[in-house]
Amino acid sequence: MNGKECNLSLDELLKFEGVMAAGIFSAEGKLVEYKARDGMPEEMAQMTAKFCGAVNMMFDALASAYSKLYGMNWVPQNNWMYSGGDWTVMISGTRGVFVESSKADLKQLLKALGMC
Numbered sequence: 001m002n003g004k005e006c007n008l009s010l011d012e013l014l015k016f017e018g019v020m021a022a023g024i025f026s027a028e029g030k031l032v033e034y035k036a037r038d039g040m041p042e043e044m045a046q047m048t049a050k051f052c053g054a055v056n057m058m059f060d061a062l063a064s065a066y067s068k069l070y071g072m073n074w075v076p077q078n079n080w081m082y083s084g085g086d087w088t089v090m091i092s093g094t095r096g097v098f099v100e101s102s103k104a105d106l107k108q109l110l111k112a113l114g115m116c
Helices: 010-014 042-070 106-112
Strands: 019-025 031-036 079-084 087-092 095-100
Touching: 010 019, 010 031, 019 042, 031 042, 042 079, 042 087, 087 106, 095 106
Parallel strands: none
Antiparallel strands: 019 031, 019 095, 079 087, 087 095
């Protein structure tokens, strides 16, 4: 990803209410670094990094196709978010947070991650 990315440290991201984990992953989906509250196991962090890397690749492919086929500018990819059940994942580049949705101010996190 070449777009605007969050540059807050993992410690700074963990200070936000509701953020249970913060991490950095490589473009290939390998866990680079993570910090968590309440003991998010490293295995879960590694699986999340793989998931986020795969989603980034899928969105890059989709954005490139739309840009070429339909003349719509969708690149570079900047960020994305998924929310379901009790949890939200917010990704800015290769850095993101794992959030307990009911405890977080999502608007504040969107701004902190450079998502709006």
